[in-house]
Amino acid sequence: MLGLGRNGVFEIQDQRVRAEILRLCNRARLVAGHIKRRAQPRGWGERLASHPCQDYKRAMSRASLPPHPSSPSGPAGPVIVISSQLAGSPVGGSLSVRVLHGAGIETCLAPTVSFGRHPGLGAPGGAVMDDAAFASLLDALKATGAPQRARAILTGYIASPGQARAAADFIRAARAVNPGVLVMADPILGDGAPDGRDAGLYLRRDAARALAEEIVPLADIITPNLYELSWLAGRAITSREGAEAAARALAPAALVTSAPARDGAIGMLAIEPGDCVHLETPDAAPGGRAPNGTGDLFAASALAAQLAGASWTDAARAAAGRVSHVLAHTPAGDRALAISRETLEAPAVFRPMPFTHARTGRAARPAYALGLDGAPGGWAGVFYDLNALEPPRTALFARFQDALDTGAQLIAVDMPIGLPDQPLPDGRAGRACEQAARERLGVRRNSIFPTPLRAAFAGASRAEADALSRAAGGKGVAAQSFALFSKIREIDALMTAQLEGCVHETHPETLIAVLTGAPAVHGKTTPEGRAERLALLEAHGLPRTLFEPHPFNTRQARPDDLVDAGLCLLTALRIAAAQAICLPDDPPRDGRGLRMAIWV
Secondary structure, eight states, rough: OOOEEETEEEEEHHHHHHHHHHHHHHHHHHHHHHHOOOOSSSSSHHHOSTTTTTTTHHHHHTTTTTOOOOOOSSOOOOEEEEEESSSSOHHHHHHHHHHHHHTTTTTTEEEEESSSGGGGSOOOOOOEEOHHHHHHHHHHHHHHHHHOOOOOOEOOOOOOOHHHHHHHHHHHHHHHOOOTTTEEEEEOOOOOSSSSSSGGGOHHHHHHHHIIIIIIIOOOOOOOOOHHHHHHSSOOOSSSSHHHHHHHOOSEEEEEEESSSTTTEEEEEEEETTTEEEEEESSSSTOOOBTTTHHHHOOOOOOOHHHTOOOOOOHHHHHHHHHHHHHTTTTTTTOOOOOOOOHSOOOOOOOOTTTTTOOOOSSSSSEEEEEEEEEEEEEEEEEEESSSOOOOOOESSSHHHHTOOOOEEEEESSSSOOOOOOOTTTSSSSOOHHHHHHHHHHHGGGGGGOOOOOOGGGGSSSSHHHHHHHTTTTTOOOOOHHHTHHHHHHOOOOOOGGTTTTTEEEHHHHHHHHHHOOOOSHHHHHHHHHHHHHHHHHHOOOOGGTTTOOOOOOTTTTHHHHHHHHHHHHHHHHHHOOOOOOSSSSOOOTTTBBBBOOEO
């Protein structure tokens, strides 16, 4: 079992034993890092077993901080791509490099082959890198110091067993000097029915077997399609559960494409220690074969998102959105993806199938996020189960207390929380969070009304409130602001600093500007504005049927109240994913100790 290795040290010679030991060691390493990093487990109900607005405060206290890429300290290092180089086709390592460059990530490409075009388009030209030349290339790359600085290593097309062994040696050497380097293995093996057999292989079987034995056990995450997963597992896969079990046996984490899905949908599985999330997005090429390079685009896009701080589940969503965006610009029937700066860098949104929810491994009961907006009859609300046991639903509450009593883990409400005791230092009315939000709203800055001083809320009429505000050194009270007094008083009477981990102030129009990069084009009460906002809600997973037809009597809640509640829910979901922005970065507190912040 032991023998003298190429580096002059004893090593395990049995490939299967060595692969299993490497896989288990790598799993332990990633699980340890996962436990250390993970502040928000998917099983929300397990962590928040008591009242949701208590222990949650600590978990959310850092939610406004920027994500932390899993890179070494100091200047960001490169991603080392070990894959194919094609001069005239946007596939393989050539495409991976373009995707990563588009995300502002430095790369080093170590080509396994150098072709003129994809072999599916005709004679590719060029040549496969012979084993000795490839090994010497990697040795020279090591000498540059790139492995010490690398943020990640992405492996793709491997042409021979010798290349697989050389790549594995390179990864081990990189880990020796840079233990935190992330290794993503995109096992480009083939396509076809997920039966575990050789018929769908693109590679020679010996090269495929070497990739499976040498590289996959070293990976932190693998990104196979369903056929590749079945071949690596050596068995047919017919269900999501079967795919999850196969992936967990191979690597600590996996993004599985072409997973079992409904008709008209493309399925994906995002698998991490303790989590398995199933995602579905509409099939962008129904009935047809996807263009060459779609898998390369997905893997590189997911890696770029993860290096920017996303979880693997959110990275899968981002990658699926990028693939859909590129496919939407690719003419039907084309074998080559429409790759350009616009298709790689323009905003791209994951568009889930309606009523598709994550399946999680630990959740035993629902855990709700709730978006709330003030309405004539009280409060319009939209619920979302963070544990995906129930579909989204709408609700109407007579009192804010009734919304709290639902036991929602997260509430995002479009109403001021925290009242200023004095004007801003520059004399302007309102709070610092409102000024920060206005800066993002451009032409829609007037959708935020300045919150009057706390003294004004003792007034029984607008005239009395106006006089009290001015007496306290503030400005007059606008009619729009006074119209909100009863709702603001209602929240203020209930709100405490202990509740702020659960209850967050948000602003729908500011959220739109953050999500789309620009303020809404149309007002929310116009048909165009309603269509604009419903499209955004759909793009983020809330089905249109929640809002159309409008489910409430308009004397109780107007259609735009419910849409605003849906947008508030999106903020709650962003807070749950630690993606929300806190305005301002370091929010002040009012005289009662309440945080004055807008979350989007």
